[in-house]
Amino acid sequence: MLETIERYSQEVHSAQFTTKEEVEAFRIQYLGNKGILKDLYAAFKNVGIEEKKNVGLALNEFKKQIEEKISSLNFQDNRSSKAILDDFTKPSSSESSGSLHPISIITYEIIDIFERIGFSVSEGPEVEDDWHNFSALNFPEDHPARDMQDTFFLSLGQSNYSLRTHTSSVQVRVMEEHSPPIRTISPGRVYRNEAISARAHCFFHQLEGLYIDKDVTFADLKQTLDYFAKSLFGKEVKLRLRPSYFPFTEPSAEVDVSCTLCAQKGCSVCKYTGWLEIMGCGMVDPNVLSSCGIDPNTYTGFAFGMGIERITQLKYRVNDLRLYSENDVRFLQQFKS
C-alpha cells in the first residue's frame, strides 16, 4: 500500500494544469466522494496492524500534499497566473463604466448650441487679479461684491488676487487679447464666500457670453438668447427680460424663461410665478470696452452670464446644490446615457 501511495504522490507532484476546470477535475479525482483518497482510506482498514502506523502517516501526508497543491493553484489563480492568462476563452471581468457629471453634460449641451451660431469657447484662470475680476468690469472701488463676505481673497505677495467670483473676468481677457469681431462663450468654475446649503455653495459653475462687433444691438442680444432658450428648453419656451443692474452692462436685464415644469400654471420650482430666472445680460458698458482697449465709438456688444447648476437643476430637477459635489455614485449613475 505504501507503494501505491508513493505512485499517486508522484502523479500529484508532476500534475500540470492550464485551466480552472482542470484543477477542479483534479480535486474531484483525488478528494471527491468517489475519489482516490476515499478508496485509499477504505483499503487502509484492511492494512495489517504492524503496517498501520506507517501507512496512516503516509496517507495523512498524501492528503496534505493534495490540499496544498490545490490551494497553491488557487493562490496563483487570484494573481492571474500564467495558467489563467492562457485561457483566452475566459469571460473578461466586468468593470463598471463611469459617466459624465450632470454639470459637464449641460455645459457641453450649451457649448454645442452656441457653437452652431459661431461662438468659440475661451477660458481663463480661476485665480484672478483685481483688474480682471472687478476693476476692468467697471466695479466701483466700494462695490459690495468686492466685500470679504463674497470674495475669497488670496494673499500672494504684493498683488491683490482672489478666486474669481464670476466668469465675466474671461470677457476682459478675451477683449484685451483679441480685436473685434469677438463672439465667445466662457464656461468655468467660480467661487463665493457663502455658507454651504441646498441653495448656495462656495463654488459653482457659470457660462459667460460675449459678442462685440460694429452695430451690435439689444435686439441681437434678445434674438440670440431666444434661440438659446428654445434650443435648450424646447420650442414652446417663452423669454422675459426684466430691467436690472450690473456694473459692466448698460442697459442690463435679468432673463426669465417660462416654467416648463408646470407650463406656467404655477409650481414650487417657479414659486407659483410661472417664470424661472436663468441669467443676467446687457449691452457691454462703454467703460468696459475702453478698459479693454476697444473703441466704444466704433464697437458695441452684448454679454450674458448664466449659472450652470441652475440650468441643470431645471433640466434634471435636482433641488439640492450639494449633490453636485458629493460624488455619491447613486446620484451620478442616474446621468448615464
Ligand code: DAH
Ligand atoms: N457676472 C454676473 C454674476 O455673476 C452674471 C452676468 C450678468 C454676466 C450680466 C454678464 C452680464 O455678462 O451681462 O452674477
